[in-house]
Amino acid sequence: NIGDDAADEIAVVLSRNTKLQKLYLGGNNLQSEGVIKVCNALVNTSSLTELNISYNDIGDDAADEIAVVLFCNTKLQKLYLGGNNLQSEGVIKISKSLGNTSSLTELNISYNNIGVDAADEIAVVLSRNTKLQKLYLGGNNLQSEGVIKVCNALVNTSS
Numbered sequence: 001n002i003g004d005d006a007a008d009e010i011a012v013v014l015s016r017n018t019k020l021q022k023l024y025l026g027g028n029n030l031q032s033e034g035v036i037k038v039c040n041a042l043v044n045t046s047s048l049t050e051l052n053i054s055y056n057d058i059g060d061d062a063a064d065e066i067a068v069v070l071f072c073n074t075k076l077q078k079l080y081l082g083g084n085n086l087q088s089e090g091v092i093k094i095s096k097s098l099g100n101t102s103s104l105t106e107l108n109i110s111y112n113n114i115g116v117d118a119a120d121e122i123a124v125v126l127s128r129n130t131k132l133q134k135l136y137l138g139g140n141n142l143q144s145e146g147v148i149k150v151c152n153a154l155v156n157t158s159s
Contacts, residue, residue: 001027007034011041020045026054026080032061039065048073052080054108060090067097078106082136088118095121098129105131111139119146123153 002010007030014020025038035058042048051069063086070076081094091114098104107125114122119142126132137150 001029003029004031004034004037007037011037014038014041014045018045019047021047022050023048024050024052025056026052028056030056030058032058035062036065039069042069043072046073047075049075049103050078050080051076052078053084054080055083058084058086060087060093063090063093067093070094070097070101074101075103076101077103079104080106080108082108082110082112082139084112086112086114088113088115091118092121095125098125102129103131104129106134107132108134108136109140110136114140114142114146116141116143116146116149118142119149123149126150126153127156 010025014023020042023042028034030038030053035053035056038053039062042051048069051073053066066081070079079098086094086109091109091112095118098107114137122137126135135154142150
């Protein structure tokens with residue numbers, strides 16, 4: 001449980017390490033301010049294959065910075081964002097940048113507050129990414145309509 005206080009130091013280390021492949025910061029109470037600092041430092045790390053910032057209660061405030069990291073890291077294979085109180089708006093922003101990441105094999109956005117309106121964008125990501133093997137959506141508010149949209153996208157992908 002490192003909180004926002006250590007995020008500055010972590011960001012300094014990350015900005016100097018351009019070959020980082022895996023970063024696990026889940027459950028550290030970073031909140032949005034800390035995650036924003038970390039994400040800003042990760043922009044120049046194009047070798048990142050796994051990013052876990054689950055259970056940091058970031059909400060939508062850090063969605064733009066997460067989206068930039070995803071756009072810059074086209075080698076990303078695993079992304080864990082579960083339990084962050086993300087709303088549909090934040091997930092839509094993040095999902096749009098995932099269209100640039102064709103190597104994604106695992107996506108966890110479970111236990112957020114994602115509604116039906118984000119299902120369309122999630123479906124677009126699924127239809128473009130043929131390598132996705134694991135998708136975690138449990139504990140959201142997709143309702144039947146959103147689940148149907150996601151399922152239709154999964155039927156039309158070869159992953």
